[in-house]
Amino acid sequence: MSSRRSGGGSSSRSGGSRTSVKQLIKSLKNHSVNTLTELCRIERIAAACEDEADAKAFQEPMTAAWVYYVTSNQLLTELRGFTGNYPISADVIHDAHTRVRADPDSNRSWNLAWLCLNKMRDDGLISGYSEVEASRQEMWGTTVPTQEEVQQLAACFEYEWSVAVDTMLRHWQTPPSWY
Structure with missing residues (x-):
């Protein structure tokens, strides 16, 4: 029985997945993605990885991206967007x-x-x-x-x-x- 999750995208499942995973990890590391919506999107992709190496590759950059999101005041900025x-x-x-x-x-x-x-x-x-x-x-x-x-x-x-x-x-x- 397959453990594939729907809605997670095919980026971590196809032959081109290594490139997509690397691109997503690069975007996490250089903070080109720093909004709640985009970080959650990448987090869902990471959680849906069937390849254990890809899943492990996401761990440190995803954790660091969430730390940066909070400490760079992006969390504050986005909360203030809801609290006008x-x-x-x-x-x-x-x-x-x-x-x-x-x-x-x-x-x-x-x-x-x-x-x-x-x-x-x-x-x-x-x-x-x-x-x-x-x-x-x-x-x-x-x-x-x-x-x-x-x-x-x-x-x-x-x-x-x-x-x-x-x-x-x-x-x-x-x-x-x-x-």
Whole structure:
């Protein structure tokens, strides 16, 4: 019985697959691909590799590409694209990244972006940082807000940031985890 997955493309299955795999790996290494959608596309191709050598060849460059995606602020840029009304704070991502690096279970995936997005959602970072953002005086100018107004603004931040994180997490039908 074949273990081929549909939708993964034929680039890792055909005689010309070595060239395609090499091209994809090169694009990962030189960071010419650095968007969530494109990295996920390559990740799906890598996961669908039937050739063990091709699958192993993807491991280090794919891991490094996800690290670069987070540390080059591309994750922040893309999240801010989803949070136009209430731009997500860079502090949320920094805190999530710090927590992932300190978490001994973070080795469950090669995908730093996925790990960070999950930390943001699961560790309550979105809620906590939306309150911090809403409390900043620069949000209010010369107005001194009431606690109720701060909570209302925090709720707006939290909603928009949560939707953005959930939207990005939908790129993975299954967690990008080591098996």
